[in-house]
Amino acid sequence: MFGFLKKGLKKTVETIESNAPVKREKIGRDELEDLLLEADVTYDLVEKIVESLPESVKRIQLYNTLISLFIYDVEKIEPKGEKPFVELIVGVNGAGKTTTIAKLAQRYKTEGETVMLGASDTFRAAAIEQLKTWADKLDIPIVYTKQGHDPSAVAYDTISSAKAKGFDHVIIDTAGRLHTQTNLAEELKKIVRVCGKAMEGAPHRKILILDGTQGNSAINQAKAFKEMIDIDGIIITKLDGTAKGGALFSIAEELKLPIYYVGVGERAEDLIPFDPKEFVNTILDAIFVEQSADIVTSAGKTHNVDITALTDSQLARLEELLDNDGFNLLSKHFVSERATGETYRLHPNANIDLIEVLDKDGSIVRAYKAEELATD
Ligand SMILES: Nc1nc2c(ncn2[C@@H]2O[C@H](COP(=O)(O)OP(=O)(O)OP(=O)(O)O)[C@@H](O)[C@H]2O)c(=O)[nH]1
Numbered sequence: 001m002f003g004f005l006k007k008g009l010k011k012t013v014e015t016i017e018s019n020a021p022v023k024r025e026k027i028g029r030d031e032l033e034d035l036l037l038e039a040d041v042t043y044d045l046v047e048k049i050v051e052s053l054p055e056s057v058k059r060i061q062l063y064n065t066l067i068s069l070f071i072y073d074v075e076k077i078e079p080k081g082e083k084p085f086v087e088l089i090v091g092v093n094g095a096g097k098t099t100t101i102a103k104l105a106q107r108y109k110t111e112g113e114t115v116m117l118g119a120s121d122t123f124r125a126a127a128i129e130q131l132k133t134w135a136d137k138l139d140i141p142i143v144y145t146k147q148g149h150d151p152s153a154v155a156y157d158t159i160s161s162a163k164a165k166g167f168d169h170v171i172i173d174t175a176g177r178l179h180t181q182t183n184l185a186e187e188l189k190k191i192v193r194v195c196g197k198a199m200e201g202a203p204h205r206k207i208l209i210l211d212g213t214q215g216n217s218a219i220n221q222a223k224a225f226k227e228m229i230d231i232d233g234i235i236i237t238k239l240d241g242t243a244k245g246g247a248l249f250s251i252a253e254e255l256k257l258p259i260y261y262v263g264v265g266e267r268a269e270d271l272i273p274f275d276p277k278e279f280v281n282t283i284l285d286a287i288f289v290e291q292s293a294d295i296v297t298s299a300g301k302t303h304n305v306d307i308t309a310l311t312d313s314q315l316a317r318l319e320e321l322l323d324n325d326g327f328n329l330l331s332k333h334f335v336s337e338r339a340t341g342e343t344y345r346l347h348p349n350a351n352i353d354l355i356e357v358l359d360k361d362g363s364i365v366r367a368y369k370a371e372e373l374a375t376d
């Protein structure tokens with residue numbers, strides 16, 4: 001969906017724009033420092049960012065510095081081989097675990113895959129009810145027991161049942177708070193162990209849910225969970241409800257964990273794959289007049305391949321062409337392939353009047369002639 005992340009980052013973008021109302025080609029280092037601090041980038045990181053920049057900063061210079069914060073070695077964990085692919089969802093209470101599970105389940109279901117949920121937050125009766133309500137709404141099977149029962153047993157039963165029925169995915173909810181932190185650590189470790197007994201290699205992904213409205217304070221929380229069980233990646237929720245979107249830079253830089261998705265609302269559809277380039281460009285669009293570094297303008301060309309300048313009908317035509325080839329348009333820079341869930345970059349190549357779909361290595365997966373977008 002077009003501009004989805006932009007909508008999710010509305011409050012962050014508005015705060016930047018209210019602090020720097022006039023967009024420009026260059027921004028002074030001091031002013032940039034203030035903007036980043038306002039957006040909840042940690043003080044130390046702001047210092048580190050501006051250190052390498054000149055007195056007056058151009059978009060491309062800031063882009064390169066900011067994007068580098070997301071570049072670190074991460075292990076890509078994907079469903080392969082034996083089913084089901086088991087995901088364990090952890091995080092403090094209220095972070096958005098249960099809602100995110102519903103969103104993930106919905107996503108897998110839309111991709112044509114089968115999902116089973118496990119209600120391992122047995123600490124509160126309401127938690128079981130909440131997941132059940134989502135399961136009913138999305139028409140997805142769920143394994144649960146009574147409040148107070150062993151959460152590990154629920155995880156075991158969910159995986160066993162999904163395995164027997166050949167399900168593609170299992171997603172397991174957990175409690176965010178127990179009587180003490182030690183209890184929580186012990187419980188999570190036990191769930192992890194028991195998942196491994198139900199299926200070798202499970203849980204395949206241990207995902208930490210962080211509440212985006214907490215900004216930087218989420219970092220210490222994340223470190224605590226990392227110590228309890230080895231976290232594979234994170235999902236940041238409630239980005240729509242905060243002006244602290246800049247905290248993602250600090251979270252990435254400090255934790256060096258992949259950010260799989262961001263939550264941008266309360267509905268099942270409000271979960272979008274996180275793309276660092278799109279994130280950085282959305283922030284930069286609030287500061288600079290210049291367009292994204294990816295966009296090559298089509299000045300002097302017969303056909304218009306500048307995606308930012310496409311008319312509504314040209315854009316609709318592009319979306320239609322992509323759709324026919326199995327792609328969903330995510331934003332003006334990215335598409336996702338429905339069959340695989342892979343994200344590809346959309347690159348307007350003004351030199352040869354093509355709109356190209358590029359993979360991570362820059363190889364062309366598909367290309368559309370600009371003239372194909374003509375609607376008359
Ligand atoms: N605006 C917004 N609200 C969200 C988002 N994700 C979750 N919420 C809301 O945050 C609140 C808490 O979400 P839950 O999913 O219940 O959180 P939890 O981590 O399961 O909480 P416990 O079960 O109490 O540990 C709910 O009101 C959700 O609707 C999001 O991306 N945006």
Ligand SMILES: [Mg+2]
Nearest residue numbers: 097098121127
């Ligand atoms: Mg919950």
